[in-house]
Amino acid sequence: MGAQRSAHDAEVVLGLCAFTHDSAAALLVNGHLIGFAEEERLDGVKHSKAYPAEAVAWLLDQAGLTADDVTTVAYNFDGGRYLSALGQLPAHLVGTSTRSRAIPRARSFRTVQRRYRARMRDLSQRFPFARLVPVLHHRAHALYAFLAAEVDDAAVLVVDSLGELQTTTIWHATHHDEQPFRLRLAESVRDPASLGYAYGAVTEHLGWRRGDEEGTVMALAALGDPARFRDLMFRAIRLTTDGFTLDPSLFPLRVLSSRYRRTSPAFTAAACPPRPPDAPVEPVHADVAAALQERTEQVMLHLARRAARLTGSGLLCLGGGVAMNCVAAGQIAQAGIADEIHIPPAPGDSGTAIGAAAAAWLDVTGRPPTGIGRRCYLGPAYPGLALPAEPRPGLAAARPAEPVQHLARQLADGAIVGLFTGPLEAGPRALGNRSILASPFAHEVVDRLNGTVKFREPFRPFAPMVLADKAADYVRLRQPSPFMSIAAPVTELARADLPAIVHGNGTARVQTVTRMQHPFLANVLTAFGEITGHPVLINTSLNIKGEPICGTPNMALDCLVGTGLDALLIEGWWVTKC
Incomplete structure (x- = not known):
């Protein structure tokens, strides 16, 4: 070759x-x-x-x-x-x-x-x-998860839908200066036992796109009662000593074809009929989602404990699509199974x-590569972007003298602003280079974001970004969360003053920001905090539902034109609708 x-x-x-x-x-x-x-x-x-x-x-x-x-x-x-x-x-x-x-x-x-x-x-x-x-x-998942964490010893837990025939693996990774790099497979679970398959099956059953909208089901779960279908999920996903199994009478055997449904008639009879995508979301759908999410958290906690026992490591890295379940990750972080958990910015297949x-x-x-640890801003950048005074019909562009102060003031005044700056980030979360920013002080902002900007379900929460040294004022989290991967319980201060960042389960998927990580964002948060008293902003991805995050200037301008965004700050240019 x-x-x-x-x-x-x-x-x-x-x-x-x-x-x-x-x-x-x-x-x-x-x-x-x-x-x-x-x-x-x-x-x-x-x-x-x-x-x-x-x-x-x-x-x-x-x-x-x-x-x-x-x-x-x-x-x-x-x-x-x-x-x-x-x-x-x-x-x-x-x-x-x-x-x-x-x-x-x-x-x-x-x-x-x-x-x-x-x-x-x-x-x-x-x-x-x-x-x-x-x-x-799964080896590719595990290597990326460990190298992105930039630690020298960790258990690595990879959980997804399917990789060849593996669905769950536990690894022990070590990288000490005096010893060769080592990644050892400690345990493996094979299909048809697949947590990602089960979560995707229920996502599809509830009317959302499998492989894309599992996060919607996770958000809906906070509004449901898991007790109603708890026994069903216990039967459907059973814990074993070394992992878990699926009941094939409820989650039928996987066939690699979209013609084969992933939930059975028995599941439908025990839960609810499949929901058409355009049908209303009923309490029964929230209850099914809640039971699924509860069981997912239990399985992930079980696997995390097993990873700690098998490796003896005090650190845990998570990879695979299920690692994007930030509520489950938060449960692991709160449980104290590991001193810290690390999730890379792109834990899914990309x-x-x-x-x-x-x-x-x-x-x-025999050596690991360099340049991977704790990095997420890895894609194309457009530092020399030049815009005309009218970049699109109906748009006007100008360059503010002090973009940090200008952006902070506009946000404090209630504007919803797209931010396009620096290299394209990796992964599905909004990490500040391709983001939509807004003030966290009122639920009306969330309603407007969901209804006129993101065009998504009204129960979907929005995540906060906060200065890392102030994070403890707003969330109960024992470690940094730079990649918006962990849902943490909020404090009473956040409940009282920042209701828009608090989800129905009392958590927020926080991004902690340092000046070393992102100096521009840190300065914006500082300026916003000086104006409002709280260095916290809503941060969601620069896109609308069903579309990818805007990776190019043209995509960002399209997003401004086609949504309820008030403005776009793009490489120092302030673009508004005339």
Whole structure:
């Protein structure tokens, strides 16, 4: 598959998440991370499954390289391992609840394996001088989660829907100066036991898009009563000594095809009929969501405790799609299972592009790559952006002399403002470079954000960002939360003065901000605090429901035109509607 060395005499490793969902690319040159970008934020297609052409082109341009200079392409799945599902066929044919899907399941895994081979042929043509390295999906998750934490010893818990055949893995990672880097698999749970599959199944049953809107179900859960369907979820997701199992009579055996429903008639009879996406949200839907979320938290706590016991480590890193369940992460943080928990900014599949590249470099050199730890602002930037006085019909642009003070004053006066500054951040959270900011003092702001800016359900909460050294005034959290990954209980001060950031369960998914991490945001929070008495702002992503975060200036201007945003601060330009 090509062994010729790069013309630039450098080891160039391109990590890819492609052809499935959340396409992304990462580039290492001589073991250092040059950058990372998610394709959806460049091509405008939510959860893009295309080959990440725009992300790859940007990365190679940043490094002054071409496709011919890539020496290794690391792919975030090891497709040969899909065939291990065929070994489960005899047992599934015997089980009464799995028999009808046993053969379709086996065929679907074989089909995916064939598609994987075609994808590898595609990549070999795009990068003729590179070797192709398939990386075990959960290993890519685990490496990224650990390296992003920048610690020397940790348990790593990866929980998602499916990676080849693994759905849950526990690893022990160590990186001490006097010892070689080590990532050891301590335990593995295989499909059909999958927490991500179960959560996605109920998300779809309740009328939202599986693989996209699980966060909506998590938010709805705060409004429901888990007791109503607690017994159902206990039967559907059972704890075991080394993990958990799913009841196939309630969550039918996975077939890798959208034609097969993921909840059974028995589940429908015990819970509620499937909700059409445009139907009203009823109390029964909130109760189902609450029971699912409660059980998810219990399973995640069980797995986190097991990870701590198996590794003996005092730190815990979380990866995989289920790690984005910030309420479950908050439960783990509050339980004291670990001294700290660390979640990377892109814990879902897009982040495995970084993990795959890291694995390929590590396996050749024995050394982990550099430039990954505690970094999230890794994508394209537009520092020299020039705008005309009228960048779009009906828009006016000007440059305020003091953008920090101007933005803080506008926010204090009740404006809802988009912020587009610096490099594109990684992951699904709004981390200050592609954000919508607003004052946290009134529920009316939340209503307006949901109704005229984000166009989403009215029960969805908004997260706060706060100066890190003031966070204890507003949330009960024992550690920093720079990537908005942990829901923490709020204080009485937050309840009394900042009701807009408090969700129905009494928590807030906080982002703690330091001047080292983000000097501009820290200055805005300081200025806003001087005006209002509280260095806290609502922070949500710069997009509308169903669209990706705005990765380019044109996408940001489109967002301003098409929503109820009052203004957009884009690379120092203050853009408003005439």
